[in-house]
Amino acid sequence: MINMEIVKYKPEYKNDFIRLSKNWITKYFALESDDFEVFENIDKLIKNGAMIYFAIENGVVYATCMAQPMTNDEWEICKLATDERYEGHGAGSAVFKACMDYALENGANKLTILSNSILKPALHIYEKYGFYEIPVDNTHHYKRVDIQFEYTVK
Helix, strand or coil: CCCCEEEECCHHHHHHHHHHHHHHHHHHCCCCHHHHHHHHCHHHHHHCCCEEEEEEECCEEEEEEEEEECCCCEEEEEEEEECHHHCCCCHHHHHHHHHHHHHHHCCCCEEEEEECCCCHHHHHHHHHCCCEEECCCCCCCCCCCCEEEEEECC
16 A cells, blocks of 8 residues: 555545444444444544544545543544455554554543454554553443553553
């Protein structure tokens, strides 16, 4: 992907975010009420400080990821999804890193990720950027979560 561009959320990419997220989740799991809550409130989340990034090449969205504030200094990185036709080209890693940087630039001292242990490529990305596994805190409502990661600013 030589011409891949990483761009911030624009309303015209909203459906790509929903499509990629839904496809990624339903490939392995079932959509849950909290997923629909995010999809239905994207504009509100963005207005409240969240940001979604997209990897795009020649007008095609390959990957997406979201960073959203949970408290003043704790953010969640979520909804990392790559079009399966383009997995392994670095798009997922690029949007993940953009989200991480965005959260840190906006005051995050701690980043959290909820995930599942079967998602090996995603787990590799988390570890690559310095996240470490912590016990699942169960403050979420996702049935699919069996692993949690954290990154703390040093």
